[in-house]
Amino acid sequence: MKLFILVALFGLSLAQHNPNIKNGRTAIVHLFEWRWADIAAECERYLGPNGFGGVQISPPNEHILVDNPWRPWWQRYQPIGYNLCSRSGSENELRDMITRCNNVGVNIYVDAVINHMCGSGGGEGTHSSCGSWFSASKKDFPSVPFSYLDFNDNKCKTGSGEIENYGDVNQVRDCRLVGLLDLALEKDYVRGKVANFMNKLIDMGVAGFRVDACKHMWPGDLDNVYRRLNNLNTKWFPSGSRPFIFQEVIDLGGEPISAKEYYHLGRVTEFKYGAKLGDVFRKWNGEKLSYTKNWGEGWGFMSDGNALVFIDNHDNQRGHGAGGASIITFWDSRLYKMAVGYMLAHPYGVTRVMSSYRWDRNFVNGKDQNDWIGPPSNSNGATKPVPINPDQTCGDGWVCEHRWRQIKNMVIFRNVVNGQPQANWWDNQSNQVAFGRGNRGFIVFNNDNSILDVTLNTGLPGGTYCDVISGQKEGSRCTGKQIQVGGDGRAHFNISNSEEDPFIAIHADSKL
Ligand code: AAO
Numbered sequence: 350m351k352l353f354i355l356v357a358l359f360g361l362s363l364a365q366h367n368p369n370i371k372n373g374r375t376a377i378v379h380l381f382e383w384r385w386a387d388i389a390a391e392c393e394r395y396l397g398p399n400g401f402g403g404v405q406i407s408p409p410n411e412h413i414l415v416d417n418p419w420r421p422w423w424q425r426y427q428p429i430g431y432n433l434c435s436r437s438g439s440e441n442e443l444r445d446m447i448t449r450c451n452n453v454g455v456n457i458y459v460d461a462v463i464n465h466m467c468g469s470g471g472g473e474g475t476h477s478s479c480g481s482w483f484s485a486s487k488k489d490f491p492s493v494p495f496s497y498l499d500f501n502d503n504k505c506k507t508g509s510g511e512i513e514n515y516g517d518v519n520q521v522r523d524c525r526l527v528g529l530l531d532l533a534l535e536k537d538y539v540r541g542k543v544a545n546f547m548n549k550l551i552d553m554g555v556a557g558f559r560v561d562a563c564k565h566m567w568p569g570d571l572d573n574v575y576r577r578l579n580n581l582n583t584k585w586f587p588s589g590s591r592p593f594i595f596q597e598v599i600d601l602g603g604e605p606i607s608a609k610e611y612y613h614l615g616r617v618t619e620f621k622y623g624a625k626l627g628d629v630f631r632k633w634n635g636e637k638l639s640y641t642k643n644w645g646e647g648w649g650f651m652s653d654g655n656a657l658v659f660i661d662n663h664d665n666q667r668g669h670g671a672g673g674a675s676i677i678t679f680w681d682s683r684l685y686k687m688a689v690g691y692m693l694a695h696p697y698g699v700t701r702v703m704s705s706y707r708w709d710r711n712f713v714n715g716k717d718q719n720d721w722i723g724p725p726s727n728s729n730g731a732t733k734p735v736p737i738n739p740d741q742t743c744g745d746g747w748v749c750e751h752r753w754r755q756i757k758n759m760v761i762f763r764n765v766v767n768g769q770p771q772a773n774w775w776d777n778q779s780n781q782v783a784f785g786r787g788n789r790g791f792i793v794f795n796n797d798n799s800i801l802d803v804t805l806n807t808g809l810p811g812g813t814y815c816d817v818i819s820g821q822k823e824g825s826r827c828t829g830k831q832i833q834v835g836g837d838g839r840a841h842f843n844i845s846n847s848e849e850d851p852f853i854a855i856h857a858d859s860k861l
Contacts, residue, residue: 364591365615366654368699369556369581371454374402375763376693377701378751381663382407382422382724385438387735389446394737397453399757400764404450405559405701408460409433409443410546411479411492413467420730421721422663426561427467427529429477430492431546436478436724436732447554451585456556458593463543463574464562465529466490469510488530499539501531512565515604522606526565534570544577547592554582557593560615564598568610571596575614595657595699599671612655616699619656620671621649626660626691627675630684630796632780638796639776645697658698660688666705667720679705679748686755687794687852690818693759694784694792694854696771700763702756705748755850758817765856766790773808777801783842785809790856795844804841807855811836814855819848822859831861 368377378401380388388404396404408425411432415424425436433440447457471485481492488497505524507513512524525531533539547558563571581590594615600608601620608617625648629636646652664670666678677688692700708722725733725746736744743749750756769787776782780796785808795801811834815822820829832855834840844851 365557365575365594367591368403368456368458368593369586369590370402370456371585373764373767374400374454375700375767376401376760377403377405377456377458377699378704379405379659379663379701380407380704380751382425382706382732383437383704383735384732385442385446388437389442389449391735392446392450392453392455395752396450396455400761401455401751403456403458403556405458405460407435407437408462408561409435409437409550410462411435411477411481413471413483414476414478414730416476418721420723420726422723423669423721424723426462427471428462428465429467429483430479430481430490431542431549432479432481432492433549434479436730444553451554456593457554458557458559458595459547459550459555460561461547461558462561463532463534463546464565465526465531466495467530468528469525469530470528485530493542495532495539495542499533499536501533504533505531515606518605522565522567526562531565534566534574540570540574540577544574547574548577548579551579551592552582554585555592556581556586557595560594560596563596563611563617564600564606568614571611571614601671608651608655612651616655616657617651618662619650619658619698620665622656622658622692622698623660623662623665623677623688624672624675626688627672627677630677630688630691631675632796633675637778638780638782638794639778641691641782642774642776644695650697653697656698657701658692659701659703660685660692661703662701663703663705666703667708668717669720678703679750680710682753683850685750686753686818686850687796689750689756690759690792690852690854691794693756693763694766694786694790696769696786702751702760704751707746707748754821755818758821759854761858762790762792762817762854762856765858773806775803775805777803788857790854791840792854793842793844793852795846795848795851798846800846801842801844801851804839806838807834807840808838809834809840809855809857810860811838813861814840815859815861816853816855817859818850818852818854822861825861827859827861 410428411430412425413427473484483490598608661678665672665676711718735747766786766789769789773785781801783793785791791807814832815827816830
């Protein structure tokens with residue numbers, strides 16, 4: 350009996366590590382601050398046809414409206430309740446988007462903000478995305494309803510009621526994170542309301558959740574909430590499928606709360622990944638690309654089966670959260686394409702690609718004063734649609750990194766090599782490296798200040814392959830470089846360090 354329970358528990362938790370991605374796809378894209386209507390269209394016209402497995406969406410819950418600064422992106426991390434109207438659209442638009450994305454094989458993952466409600470200084474009234482009344486000072490959120498009884502203030506032992514010291518586990522989990530009213534997730538009532546919110550989304554067809562601020566919640570409380578979650582909707586998922594759970598825990602070491610406390614519950618965001626790969630591609634702290642021969646667990650990262658990885662996220666691309674200056678973003682586009690390419694070629698982790706919008710940065714003493722600026726919007730605060738240019742890029746300030754040819758083609762590369770082990774590593778003991786994935790794909794990087802000129806064993810069957818970085822295969826022709834692989838699997842590569850994209854990738858489906 351005990352063994353049975355153990356197996357059942359183990360089974361449940363492992364299931365929540367599975368992204369439930371359909372049709373052998375492998376990568377998720379975060380369409381940060383996109384409207385539901387645009388995501389639906391993007392699933393049909395771009396993500397489905399190009400092999401993207403899923404979309405992380407911005408929080409769909411009712412949120413506070415912040416006037417000062419004007420409509421910052423972070424207002425959506427301040428829930429007013431669990432009605433599903435937000436800056437991205439109405440509940441009907443959300444449901445339509447989930448349906449249309451599922452119908453083209455693209456999963457939806459919801460950013461679930463369940464640690465807290467709005468900031469304690471959020472005022473009183475109906476200044477919220479669905480117009481629900483609330484009072485932050487009275488801790489009253491009637492649309493849920495939550496009252497002052499549903500918050501942790503009695504449990505918190507700091508003088509200010511705030512998290513004052515990340516070295517104190519109790520503070521981090523029982524006090525307010527940057528002033529946000531901290532929900533008492535130990536209460537059965539609160540757990541029930543949170544689970545109802547998530548279950549409504551599951552029943553609408555979502556495939557899982559990015560759970561916000563998990564460091565600030567007790568693993569036992571999360572376990573209880575997750576156990577209340579329904580299986581996924583059988584219209585799109587095999588019966589008995591558990592929601593995919595990936596938990597935001599920032600663990601760069603040096604704090605008593607560590608990522609491993611959450612492994613049994615689902616995957617965890619591996620923040621070391623982007624911070625370290627940033628050092629490597631920037632050549633900071635003496636790092637070299639050749640040192641990544643044992644990239645992944647060999648670098649002290651969490652085990653492969655627990656990790657959700659990314660180069661940058663919506664916080665650290667603008668100096669929030671953690672990771673520091675090494676984080677590479679679209680602002681450093683040349684390095685960014687290489688770093689994202691490396692991530693997508695490498696077998697470690699479930700990968701998430703970032704898709705951003707531009708904002709006017711204004712650095713004062715190294716800090717961006719405009720780190721709050723929300724998505725491209727009209728003056729009334731309504732988010733602008735994402736227009737698609739004739740060359741497939743996006744307009745109106747939407748960056749659409751996921752549509753950059755090099756990144757989109759590496760998402761396809763990852764699908765083509767799915768399940769194949771890393772193979773045929775080569776490096777020059779500096780910043781030129783190459784590796785393959787079984788006999789399905791091969792990638793070569795030159796991040797040195799010299800020319801790469803070398804013949805390598807690719808592991809691929811002989812033939813002519815089209816490089817999917819400088820171009821791509823279109824019908825039977827190649828718009829980029831062509832690579833001849835001999836019958837012995839060997840191929841000659843020449844990459845100048847002055848090229849726009851100093852890397853080459855070929856795979857089974859790019860064979861001419
Ligand atoms: C806004 C205003 C606040 C105001 C508040 C309430 O900005 O001034 O007080 O409203 O009115 C987002 C924004 C916040 C915003 C909030 C609500 O980022 O600025 O506050 O919405 O609107 C911690 C958490 C982590 C969190 C991260 C931002 O642990 O969970 O802070 N991320 C998520 C979301 C994020 C969101 C929230 C949570 C809240 O992704 O978008 O906030 O829903 C250390 C700790 C980390 C900690 C960081 C930053 O990191 O380890 O756990 O993250 O500090 O406080 C080195 C260390 C590294 C350290 C880092 C930074 O790198 O190695 O460990 O330094 O010091």
